[in-house]
Amino acid sequence: MSELYFLKNRGNPESKTIDFYLAHGGYEALKKTLKSFEPNDVIEEVKKSGLRGRGGAGFPTGLKWSFVPQDNPNPKYLVCNADESEPGTFKDRYIIEHEPHMLIEGMIISSYAIRSHLAYIYIRGEFVQGARILEEALAEAREKGFLGKNILGSGYDLDIYVHRGGGAYICGEETGLLESLEGKRGWPRLKPPFPAVVGLFKSPTIINNVETLANVPLIMERGGDWYSQLGPNPKNAGIKLYCVSGHVNRPGLFEFEMGMNLKELIYEHAGGIYKGHQLKGVIPGGSSTPVLRPDEIDVSMDYDSLAAIGTMFGSAGTIVMDETTCMVDALYNLERFYAHESCGQCTPCREGTMWMVKLLRRLEHGEGTVEDVDLLADIAGNIMGRTICPLGDAAAMPAKSFVQKFRDEFIEHAKQHKCPVKKDKSIKVTDANA
């Protein structure tokens, strides 16, 4: 698809208004859906499209919707996960602030598909402006009859509420989010039961990422078959927003079909490495995805290709690190984030993340030993797969991969009793956790 979908109006301050959206074909997909699709047919269409969740795990969206038990007497809920807190990720924020109606239209269609009459947008607390824009957009949509009772004369009712988060990364984890939405502490729940069966207020609930839901109008407009042709293969189909940050000349948000080559993304679209430096490492899909060495980045950015080389597409938050980056320091920074954000329920995550921070601090300050390097990887291994929610894994995977792929640099820290990397002090980093 050479035309842009999400970013087509970049720079136009009008793009967030309903008048602009309507003037450019907005809500046509909704009209079409309500007129000629039964809810189950919408699910089939989304299944056909091959759309996979853009929140991180890449779970097939249509399949997830089909898990909602329609014989359950409780109300069904759709919850949009707009908590976007994964370091390196800033795609949902764009949609919320610049194309809110794309999300709202997507949510109405998706709610219709799962027969929900009440949907929530759980938005990261810090997104104050985004929350305001969404409220305004929802009011516009209500006024135009796209929300409320008997939408467009179809007999279908729906309302959408914005709920601002309390300010914790863990509230982006879907069950932590549900707890928080219920007014409780954002502690992830044990699964099973899965939210599709027992979710918000013990009722069937579908949780989808902002970008996932914002794809739905496009799928309904052009058809699932058409959408599935985009990207490298039907299992990794569609269009995708890519976030590039770090040591590149042109950091920012990019839109391509699924399967953009990572090397091309960095060197062509993001303008290559900052100041002509050498590349050292790339975190491809948000801070929790295993790091890649420069020789590994000639890879298609899609779920299966990245999984095949031992990492993940995640939230498509690509973080580029050049030769002035100390990998111990970078990991130290990441692990402080995870230790700070661990909800603290599970022993391995609560204790292990902090232990890793202590070891990394020691290594970076020249007080570490060679055994500490192995201990670090071992602790990460002892967290992996042993926790309630994937935050434990999210904290462990970077540690394992950093030590594995940049082992020499870790060992040098221990051997030289200091950080051996010439850091570029011209880039100011404020240390929020210090």
Added chain:
Amino acid sequence: MPTLKIDGKEITVKPGMSVLQAAKKLGIEIPHYCYHPALSIAGSCRMCLVEIEGHRKLETACSTMAADGMVVHTDTPAVQKARKDVLEFLLINHPLDCPVCDKAGECYLQDYDYTYGTAHSRFRKEDKRVRPTKELGGNIHYVTNRCIMCTRCVRFYKDVVGDEYLFVENRGYKSEISVFPGKELHTKMDGNITEICPVGALLDKDFIYQARVWHLDHTKSVCPGCSAGCNVDLQTQNNKIYRTRSRQNMEVNEFWICDDGRYLFHKYEDLTRVESPLKRAGDKLNVTSWDEALSIVHDRLALIKKSDGAKFIGAVGSVFASNEENYLLKKIVKDEIGSTNLFVYAPVPEGEDLSFKSGFTIYADKSPNRKGAELIFGKLNTDFWKAIEKGDIKALYVLNADVDFKLTDAQKKSLKKLEFLAVQDFYMSDIAKLAHVVLPGTYFAEKTGTFTNHSGRVQRFSKALQSPGQSKEDWAILVELGKRFNPDWKMASASDVMNDLAENEKAFKGLSYFKLGDQGIQIA
């Protein structure tokens, strides 16, 4: 009904049962911290990880439901490693101050680490997390550094008490337990959290630094604090109770006792005990021997029977006395003396029962054995005052066992009308002070017997302490007295008394101490 295999043993369980519970049924212990049978599942300590064939990762046995065809392994190298790793995580920041920790000896961090952990630490050079100790209110002392964040205490209030008091403050490695702002711990159930806390984080200030738990002797008893009849464990050393803990009985108190019951033993410590038999000489009560005291009682009662008739002799049983004691009193008065003037001391309950979410109830009826007294005496006749006033009674034998038995001036005056008053009691009660003969008895911790709780469950309590001086278990005093009237009495133990009771009282038919066991038997 799912059938699964755990460590090669097959078992069929009720649907909804967890792998951990199923394993327990098979006698296989899966170590656990956050799981408690009476609380909702947290699944957070990760100590109970097991291997399930076909599953990609280890699973928590506490939160994984047993399923048909499931094959579980609880002792593979992967499971052993996972346990070691969780223990390592729990211990890196633990102060390891067992030598000064009250929980040492009954601590699951100690026990599991010995069984499943490793001896050496890989947590080198780092400073441990240090946080100040807190008072949570009431008797609850919280040693923050020892807390393993299992949240049992938090869930206890939510699931059992029914109102939330404790919560986890802060996040991640900074998490700790706190009381909700604006709330105080005064639920009458608070002491229980010191029992369910698997480590030395929650301590009972009443017990702190008093004893090492492995020095304590344990006696199975029943709380006499109200008609609930909670099963308790009296923990003693050098003939002193150090603490009362709950004893599990799913039919009665499940895992809990209330704080009234927990600290009840202190109430007896403050009383002036009667340590030897006493006989009246004018205004004074002088020490005498058992032989003489019992002879006086027998002779005076026999004399009044002869001169005035048996009906001028009365006796007062008690809803605080055991089934055995009330039974023996009735046996003496009815069968040996031939009087039907059987009264019962039975104060009218004040206030209301206090029930919690789990159903645990503290009863307004503060007597442990009203039901038993009713089964033995029939409808309780409490008005011996009128009979004394009218002169219908000239001699009275009072079996008392209530620390709150206080006399008004008018009542004291009435009692002075009696020709003879014998009081069997363990402390210098108001009524004992007026007696002609005082027979020194014992309180529940010093004797063996049974109570019948509000629901009609007969439960046994056993002697935990030697009673002071010459005082005796009350059943023994009554047997001695009975023998004065009838030398054929053969009972030599509380158990013999129960057998006699079981033979003669319809409601108790067929009971014996052996049959009652530790958990009692429902008879009504």
